[in-house]
Amino acid sequence: KVVTPSSRIAMPEISIGLYPDVGGTWFLNRLDEGVGLFLGLTGAIVNATDAIGTHLADHLVLAEHKSTLLEQLQIAEWESVEDAYEVVTEILENLSEQVLDGIPEPQLLAVMEPIQEACKGDSVIQVVDNILAIEGNSQWLEHAKTNLRTGSPITAHICYRQINDFHHTSLADCFRLELSISVRCALLGEFQEGVRARLVDKDGSPNWKYASVAEVDSAVIDELFTSPWSEDDHPLAQLGHY
Numbered sequence: 001k002v003v004t005p006s007s008r009i010a011m012p013e014i015s016i017g018l019y020p021d022v023g024g025t026w027f028l029n030r031l032d033e034g035v036g037l038f039l040g041l042t043g044a045i046v047n048a049t050d051a052i053g054t055h056l057a058d059h060l061v062l063a064e065h066k067s068t069l070l071e072q073l074q075i076a077e078w079e080s081v082e083d084a085y086e087v088v089t090e091i092l093e094n095l096s097e098q099v100l101d102g103i104p105e106p107q108l109l110a111v112m113e114p115i116q117e118a119c120k121g122d123s124v125i126q127v128v129d130n131i132l133a134i135e136g137n138s139q140w141l142e143h144a145k146t147n148l149r150t151g152s153p154i155t156a157h158i159c160y161r162q163i164n165d166f167h168h169t170s171l172a173d174c175f176r177l178e179l180s181i182s183v184r185c186a187l188l189g190e191f192q193e194g195v196r197a198r199l200v201d202k203d204g205s206p207n208w209k210y211a212s213v214a215e216v217d218s219a220v221i222d223e224l225f226t227s228p229w230s231e232d233d234h235p236l237a238q239l240g241h242y
């Protein structure tokens with residue numbers, strides 16, 4: 001996973017009433033404790049330095065080195081498939097050593113300890129309260145709090161369950177789960193309202209179904225995690241079985 005000094009990474013679904021999808025259940029659970037939950041709940045933007053520090057990315061290279069990277073990949077000695085990872089890694093590491101200027105200052109890493117402590121709460125309500133209470137004067141942290149404060153309470157509940165209930169779920173099962181949640185979210189209407197407010201009318205005032213995380217009916221969240229298909233009829237039933 002490669003970033004450049006200007007890369008920006010985020011899972012901003014809380015602002016549109018969806019949830020961290022496209023495998024978010026899998027890869028957010030493989031970050032350091034608390035980081036995946038924080039990113040899902042706040043939709044915070046991660047810069048290149050934080051991406052490397054949190055293992056969202058493996059290498060930092062300059063954008064202008066793209067052509068050099070492609071050239072070196074073409075002339076590299078590919079003796080076997082097993083060697084491919086080592087070959088690519090060596091090339092990227094050499095290019096990374098040439099990045100001397102323009103590396104962004106850490107933002108998430110600067111408040112890593114309080115973030116991890118805040119995400120140890122026993123419920124999504126407690127975690128949200130903890131995050132909003134994190135002390136700091138960085139614009140990045142305040143923006144993350146605003147996203148959480150104004151985001152979908154339903155999304156917050158989904159994200160909390162993704163991280164806490166599916167930590168050891170396989171990638172194939174995560175995709176099966178997420179397809180089910182996506183269908184349920186489309187039927188529920190929260191996603192539709194979020195898209196309307198953020199992307200269509202752009203009034204920035206989504207009318208969420210619940211005013212706060214504390215008011216969300218747990219039965220609604222239970223339903224979102226219930227597959228609309230039987231195990232055999234699931235469209236991704238064969239995923240991972242080949």
